[in-house]
Each structure stands twice: as structure tokens, then as C-alpha cells.
Amino acid sequence: MMNHMRERQEVIRDYIVAELQKRGLCIKDVAMKLEKSQGAVQQVVRSWTSTRIIRNEL
Numbered sequence: 001m002m003n004h005m006r007e008r009q010e011v012i013r014d015y016i017v018a019e020l021q022k023r024g025l026c027i028k029d030v031a032m033k034l035e036k037s038q039g040a041v042q043q044v045v046r047s048w049t050s051t052r053i054i055r056n057e058l
Helices: 002-022 027-034 038-048 051-057
Strands: none
Touching: 002 027, 002 038, 027 038
């Protein structure tokens, strides 16, 4: 079960990054626009795709 959830997390993260790339953006660009660190933006993306949140959606 955990492998399935981990794989799903990775797929969702990849989707988020791909959608940014379609718009010509990357995490760094988003961070600059928000005047936040790149690490902070990455942490938000990770929190959006946390196992607990995904479990709640299911």
C-alpha cells in the first residue's frame, strides 16, 4: 500500500511540475514571483501531495 501511495505522490508532483512547464514556468519562477525561496515553494508542493492529504481524497 505504501509503495502505491508513494508512486501516486510522485505522479502528482510530476503533473504539477509539467503543468508549470506547459505555462513556461518552473519552481524557481514561481518562487521569484511570490518573493519566496525555491525551497519554500517546493515544500508547499510536497505538502499538497502528502500521503495524508491523498488518503483524505480517496
